[in-house]
Amino acid sequence: MHPDALTIGNLMGQAKAKKLLGRALANQTMAHAYLFRGPTGVGKKRAARTLAALCNCLAPEHGDACAVCASCVKFAANSHPDLLEVEPVKGVIKIDQVRDLQKALRFAPHEAKVRFVLLPDVHLTMQRKETANSLLKTLEEPPADTILVLTADESGKVLPTILSRCQVIPFFPLPYDEVASTLVAADGMDLDEATALARLAEGSLGRARLLHDKGLLAERASIAATLCRCPAGSLASIGPILAMADQAAARKDDLPELLALLAIWFRDLILHQMGAPGAHLASPDLAALLHAADARWSLPRLLRNLELIAAARRQLARNCRATLVCEVLFFALL
Numbered sequence: 001m002h003p004d005a006l007t008i009g010n011l012m013g014q015a016k017a018k019k020l021l022g023r024a025l026a027n028q029t030m031a032h033a034y035l036f037r038g039p040t041g042v043g044k045k046r047a048a049r050t051l052a053a054l055c056n057c058l059a060p061e062h063g064d065a066c067a068v069c070a071s072c073v074k075f076a077a078n079s080h081p082d083l084l085e086v087e088p089v090k091g092v093i094k095i096d097q098v099r100d101l102q103k104a105l106r107f108a109p110h111e112a113k114v115r116f117v118l119l120p121d122v123h124l125t126m127q128r129k130e131t132a133n134s135l136l137k138t139l140e141e142p143p144a145d146t147i148l149v150l151t152a153d154e155s156g157k158v159l160p161t162i163l164s165r166c167q168v169i170p171f172f173p174l175p176y177d178e179v180a181s182t183l184v185a186a187d188g189m190d191l192d193e194a195t196a197l198a199r200l201a202e203g204s205l206g207r208a209r210l211l212h213d214k215g216l217l218a219e220r221a222s223i224a225a226t227l228c229r230c231p232a233g234s235l236a237s238i239g240p241i242l243a244m245a246d247q248a249a250a251r252k253d254d255l256p257e258l259l260a261l262l263a264i265w266f267r268d269l270i271l272h273q274m275g276a277p278g279a280h281l282a283s284p285d286l287a288a289l290l291h292a293a294d295a296r297w298s299l300p301r302l303l304r305n306l307e308l309i310a311a312a313r314r315q316l317a318r319n320c321r322a323t324l325v326c327e328v329l330f331f332a333l334l
């Protein structure tokens with residue numbers, strides 16, 4: 001089976017969601033509205049599309065979609081006319097979009113047995129009460145043969161009027177090794193980088209890819225190497241540290257995330273000095289620097305460095321000038 005095929009077998013992790021939805025499907029007790037709730041980047045939207053494919057598969061096998069029938073192929077290509085995804089505009093779902101959806105739902109599905117509507121990230125996209133209220137009637141009494149799937153981050157707030165009308169299906173972080181092997185197989189990363197990303201993203205494939213795409217992991221590696229290479233109090237260190245501060249400050253909104261990743265490296269160095277086995281470290285991509293770092297910083301210095309990074313992040317949150325914060329921080333870390 002092709003790894004991109006929209007099948008339950010291809011869905012990573014999420015045993016609980018699979019069990020709850022599988023049971024409802026088998027007993028024909030599907031709810032009209034679901035809220036898939038869990039961390040970002042663990043496959044909630046993909047699960048919704050997979051459920052739509054499975055409910056409409058023309059030749060399901062062993063309780064899973066076949067991935068090859070005309071219906072499955074359309075869902076996989078994201079071109080099925082009865083999978084309606086409401087795309088947020090500038091981060092929000094507008095009241096007009098809900099009205100347009102309701103108009104579309106007055107007609108029978110084009111070809112599907114069960115039409116699906118996907119409303120993504122409602123903890124962000126549907127925070128206005130007016131918009132949520134306009135959706136309530138549809139949530140309560142959706143047309144026959146239509147299932148609504150809403151998604152939301154576990155930490156975000158979902159309006160109670162929406163929450164009370166949906167059956168909540170919980171989603172969880174993915175196993176780190178499965179995230180890592182996917183990054184190796186599908187994205188062509190090397191295993192150390194993939195493992196580091198999976199751990200740093202705490203089991204979110206989406207967040208791991210974001211960290212990678214923004215180049216934050218690579219920049220962290222470059223900062224760590226420069227810190228190891230530049231001795232404190234040396235004139236030769238000034239140029240590289242100033243250049244590094246400039247580059248980091250240019251990250252703007254991503255700078256706090258970059259510093260958080262740097263803090264995880266220092267935390268790893270502390271664990272390493274305290275004798276933690278390598279398997280427990282979050283930064284296998286920086287294993288080559290362990291020796292140099294050990295020679296460089298004592299345990300009290302590493303603890304102090306963690307505090308310095310935390311203080312720098314607080315200064316950034318207070319809108320202190322990013323370049324200055326980075327310069328002071330990087331020299332202090334030496």
Ligand SMILES: [Zn+2]
Nearest residue numbers: 057066069072
């Ligand atoms: Zn099929």
